[in-house]
Amino acid sequence: MEAECEMCGGNIAVPEDVIQGEILACPDCGLDFEIQSLTSGHISLRPAEAIKEDWGE
Amino acid sequence: MEAECEMCGGNIAVPEDVIQGEILACPDCGLDFEIQSLTSGHISLRPAEAIKEDWGE
């Protein structure tokens, strides 16, 4: 499976066993996308930039 | 087994399977006794009058 990067149009490889919430990076522009939903073969992605890496609290 | 009532000297019948805490009444004077301890055949009794019957709280 593949998805198209909404930023640069690059092809993002999608593993067969992908699950909701996983992050995929565009190989061309490097932007991270979160798997927002998965319904019968249709994959919806959203940019994952806003997600903070918040640890240690 | 039998024990002697410390009040009237009456004979109190003690069941073989008696356990600590059980109450036995003297058949003669009616006084209640609590089994205070049980050690190798020796039974120690004490008057049980002070024990309140306190329910419903």
Next chain:
Amino acid sequence: MVTVIKAGGSILQKGAGTELMKKIISMGSGNSILVHGGGPTVTSLCENLGISPKFITSPNGIRSRYTDYETMQAFIMAMRGKINTEIVVELQKLGIRSVGISGIDGPTLIAERKGKLLTINERGRKMVVDGGYTGRIIRVDPALIFAITESGRTPVVSPIALSTEYEPLNVDGDRAAAAIAGAVQADELFLLTNVDGVILDGGTVDQIRQDEIPGFMKRVGSGMDKKLMAAEEALKGGCRKVIIANGNTGSPEPGSTDHEMGTVITA
């Protein structure tokens, strides 16, 4: 106007919670004190922890729950940890600033551990057992409750007392509410239950005078007699009025002079 309200532990589940909360809101923060009961949460936590309920039987056949050390630990977690916190969160959500305490805090409720209890054992023989972690309130220090109400907040009290030997003891919720209502000289104490008040010959008794309580106690069932005993204690302590009413159906208006529902008990 100070109102003490005693409600069961399931008030939040039954929707009655909302009615009760509305009443507390209508009084404004800082004018009411809520005492809650336990209910099924205690039992289900015990079950989940693998603690089987212990019962004892009195010489005249009354079976009641026995609180051993293990059960008391679960009781504290369910009552003080879970139920109390849930009620406080629910009140805050409605804009009522509230504070969860138990009688241990302060300390507010000092109790005496019950002495030995006379029971009938499995062999049908009379036996004395240790009273367990259950107590009888002997003193209330309302200082912490006043500190909370004076800061404009509503105390939510779990019926757990501190023993004279510094152990946590399970105390009856109705009696705890009564002791508090006396200590703070409350204007009224609501004892909310699942019936419409004191029921006699199929009808609800509207009014009872304090000196009539002993007579009524013999004629009502167990459960209601305990509430009447609590009512008497509250009035003796200095609370001005006790209302026994249905917590599930709404309506008794705090502070109103005409109580259309429930039984009103006054000195």
Next chain:
Amino acid sequence: MVTVIKAGGSILQKGAGTELMKKIISMGSGNSILVHGGGPTVTSLCENLGISPKFITSPNGIRSRYTDYETMQAFIMAMRGKINTEIVVELQKLGIRSVGISGIDGPTLIAERKGKLLTINERGRKMVVDGGYTGRIIRVDPALIFAITESGRTPVVSPIALSTEYEPLNVDGDRAAAAIAGAVQADELFLLTNVDGVILDGGTVDQIRQDEIPGFMKRVGSGMDKKLMAAEEALKGGCRKVIIANGNTGSPEPGSTDHEMGTVITA
């Protein structure tokens, strides 16, 4: 003189409890605020309830406990029900009048639920998960704490906050103590731990100035960096001095100018 003390949940088990209690006594009721941690009680209650601990792994390999709804329920029962009550009982036994609260009461600690967390899943792939019932304190209202201290009592605070959406949230105990120390403008905050203070190159650092904290944070291990972050927050909030010291070995004297043990951090 107002002192805030943060100690782990196991303070009562270790005998260090007694040292800590002595310190609180020496300060007199109403001058100290105790914030406690969780410790093994939370884990063992979860085990007894059959709730298996959940962990998540960050992209740089840090594994940490994840608080889902079920775990939060057990957390409240263990922390607010059991540990907090045990500490209050222990203090009362020593004649220190005390009151157990959590940040939900008042409300005192308002927190923001953490947003999504970036993790590495079992397949080694990056993944976002819901932040769970863990929060970041955004506001402290010290009114209830003052009401309690002014009544001559010692607040014993469980690190549980109320979210802006009225959910109970697990918050870090050190950060909660720091936020409180700032809000009450404490003279000193003790962060008690199981080492002798900030250790660098095998020796304990005696003094750290606030502006040196960022430099130290990179050189100390995880755990201590969190305490330094808490120290910085406390000083920024208006607390005058933070002492990181060993809670197991006694000695740092509250209010003394010369701290022979531990690391003292000042603005």
